Amino acid sequence: MKEKEIKQLIRSSPDDGYRQLFEQYHAYALAVIYRTLSGKVSSKEAEDCVVDVFADVIMHCDTSSDGNIQAYIGAAARNRAITLKRAKAASEWYTVPEEAAGDVPDCGTDVEKAAENSETLRLVLAKIDELDEPDPTIIIQKYFFGRSSAEIADIVGMSPAAVRVRLSRALKRLRTVLEELGVTL
């Protein structure tokens, strides 16, 4: 459903509209949270952040205007993640360097490097997507979001042991391709 349609649904049936908004953007919010925290966040913490983000959106985002809800959700998710990051900064559980306690990723200082990383990431994702499901999901959850086999099992509807086996086989197929791109797992 497009953003405009979700806004219309919110106007006509707020409960259904907000539920649809959550359906459509919860994963995006989670992805922003994981990126902001460099993936070093527990599933529970990330999900708590998502609850905060959507409560914020429902209570504060003016969905009747032409504003971009995705941008608002992205900003809200990032802000909530930064708050969590600040709390974690001192702990170094997740190696938040001193300069990063609450800042946005500094990806603009080296444009060339940022572009190179972006291009590499695009190629990596393309290679991952070439695998048969649920392997791409398992790899993304494991390496992008740091989830455990048990958590991934819950998402893909398999046993943790089966997830580990699938992951191992998928990585074997992927490893050679990634190495050619200069990427290690």
Added chain:
Amino acid sequence: MKNEKKLSELIGSADNETLRKIADSHPMLSEKRKDELYERISARTKQSEEYAESVSGVEVRSSRGASRFVGFAAALALIIGTLGGGGLLLKQRMGVTPSAEIEDSVDEADEEVIIEETTAEEAAEEPEYVPDYDYDSIARDLTERFIKAESVIQCYQAETDPNDTITFYVWDDGDEEWSQNYGGERRFRKVTDERFSSCYDILAYYNETVAESKKVGIRSGKELNTQCSMSSWIGGDVSQYEPGSTVHFNRNENYPDSVGALIRAVYIDYNGELYMRDFNTDEYMEEQFSSDPVCYDFTDNSFMVSRYMIPGYTSYGVMKYGEEKIYTIILDNGEWKLASMETGAQVEYNAAIGVQSYLESREEYNDINIDASPLMRNMEVTSYDSEKGLADVHGILQDVNGTDAIEITATCLVSRGHLGVCSAEITRLNVYDGTLKRQSVIYKETREANE
């Protein structure tokens, strides 16, 4: 192998469109988990709605997100306005319509509100409103003491002796990778600041400003701003460990709170002395307000305060306005105390997000680097109208190759819930190359082609 990268690290370079692609392509939560989370979201918003109704005596029948709250505020402002003393408040918080778009939104919201218990006419018969307290002074004093305490706790703003240190080592026996990367040395400097001689002094300093129900212990209660336990910063006593020793633990098993203190805390007590983590504190500064407090929403035992603050970490770059902090101050056992704090407008950041969204929707700027960081660095907020929630920005933005590409002067909506650009003047500084596209544009085009 040249330029080897870790897959997990590459995600740090992912832009929002890439994240959207990943999120759209791969389920992140099971259906059951999604239901559970949405239940929590619904409960949270319902709770806020009930609170608003119980405080205001105003029934808001719509459940339309932001407009519900705009409506509530508008109704409240109507009541206060007729009481005579709220004129300034009205101007400050409500009576401004920066654009037709927002004007429409406020009008719509007004229609949703039904005032049941107090009509405007009834309110007009009430005696003239006379402030009972010097709210500005109360707000100024409490908020300044509060951010001073926060600066001490979270931004290392206490005097120390860098030559008087003790060191411990921590090692997770169940996770060698963590131990190698993040374990090891934990060095602490002796605190020489006369205000504090123990962790409890710092807690007491913080607790002085907050309501009884919001007071925290090291491991009880949550800090107002971050909603995190104080144990993230204040560790308590670790005297049982010998300086120079290695403290072994296992994260997958229970371990004493004192070990957690060594691992993560900023402040610890050791043999009756207070120590602060020896950290690179150059990146921190004392949090400061950039505006005077503005008080509103008065009741007999509470009022709200809006005040802008420059955050205590310097890596944001130069900020002129910073973030709006919105405090609830309540009369608590005869004393005014802080009961809540949340973030409102983030002037520089929200302006950058507004411009980002504006440029993202226009094909002729597909070559512009619209990441929030460079936008914040390259744009200056030249003026900010807090009443209207409008910020004027100016800057020269670069394309994805790092070449100066456009000069932008824009007026942005930066208040909470209203991000966007009201008007913009953009001048091309280079010749637009239609083949040069940021990565997110390429993803978007690919996704749309596949739909």
